[in-house]
Amino acid sequence: GNGINGLEPLESTISDTERFKDVANFRLSCPNCSCSFDFGGIIASSDYTVCPNGLQCRKCDHLFTPLQISCQLERCIRSHISLYYAGWIQCDDPTCGDATRQVSVFGKLCLNNGCTGVRYKYSDKMLYNQLLYFDSLFDCEKNKKLELKPLRHIDDAHSSPEKLSEASIKVLTEQNRRLLEINRSVVQKYLSDCGRRYVDMGRIFDFMQ
Ligand SMILES: [Zn+2]
Numbered sequence: 001g002n003g004i005n006g007l008e009p010l011e012s013t014i015s016d017t018e019r020f021k022d023v024a025n026f027r028l029s030c031p032n033c034s035c036s037f038d039f040g041g042i043i044a045s046s047d048y049t050v051c052p053n054g055l056q057c058r059k060c061d062h063l064f065t066p067l068q069i070s071c072q073l074e075r076c077i078r079s080h081i082s083l084y085y086a087g088w089i090q091c092d093d094p095t096c097g098d099a100t101r102q103v104s105v106f107g108k109l110c111l112n113n114g115c116t117g118v119r120y121k122y123s124d125k126m127l128y129n130q131l132l133y134f135d136s137l138f139d140c141e142k143n144k145k146l147e148l149k150p151l152r153h154i155d156d157a158h159s160s161p162e163k164l165s166e167a168s169i170k171v172l173t174e175q176n177r178r179l180l181e182i183n184r185s186v187v188q189k190y191l192s193d194c195g196r197r198y199v200d201m202g203r204i205f206d207f208m209q
C-alpha cells in the first residue's frame with residue numbers, strides 16, 4: 001500500500017527529537033528494588049547507569065541481565081499494539097478526558113457537551129512511530145552520535161546528572177553492543193511486521209493471544 005510512502009518525509013527531514021515528540025517513554029522497572037524509571041539509551045540519568053558490563057539501577061546497584069530488559073521491552077511493545085487494536089478514541093482537549101471505545105471514528109469533533117476538542121485514534125502511524133522510537137534507544141549508531149531524543153525537557157536540565165562525554169558514550173556503546181543488539185532485535189521483530197502490514201496488522205494480533 002502507500003501507507004509506508006507516507007512516512008518518507010518524516011524519515012528524511014526531521015530529527016528524532018521532533019519526530020518522537022509525542023511518543024511514550026520506555027519505562028523499566030528494577031527487578032530487585034522495584035523502582036521504575038525511563039530508559040533513554042546511553043545517556044546520563046539519575047536513575048540508571050550504563051556501565052561497561054550492562055545497565056545498572058542507581059537505587060540498589062542491581063545489574064540488569066539482557067533478558068530482564070528485553071522481556072520488559074517486549075511487554076511494553078505488546079501493550080502499545082493492544083492499545084492500537086483496542087481502537088481507543090480520545091479527545092485532544094486535556095481538560096475533557098473523554099475516551100470512548102469506538103472503532104473507525106477519525107478526527108471527529110468531541111461529542112461531550114460543549115467541548116470543542118477533536119477526538120483522535122491511536123493510529124497505525126502513531127504505533128509505527130512508537131516502535132521506531134524504541135528502536136532508536138538500542139541503535140548503536142544513534143547512541144554514538146548522540147542523536148537520541150532527550151528524556152527531559154531542556155528546562156529541567158538542571159536536575160540531570162553530569163553529562164556523559166561523547167568519547168565515553170562511544171566506548172560504552174561498544175562495550176554494550178550485544179545488549180543493545182539483543183533488544184534492538186526484539187523491536188525489529190515487531191517493526192518489520194508493522195511495516196509490512198502497515199494497515200492490516202492482524203497477524204501480530206493473533207500472535208499475541
Ligand atoms: Zn533497583
Ligand SMILES: [Zn+2]
Nearest residue numbers: 024025076077
Ligand atoms: Zn510502553
Ligand SMILES: [Zn+2]
Nearest residue numbers: 091096110115
Ligand atoms: Zn472533548
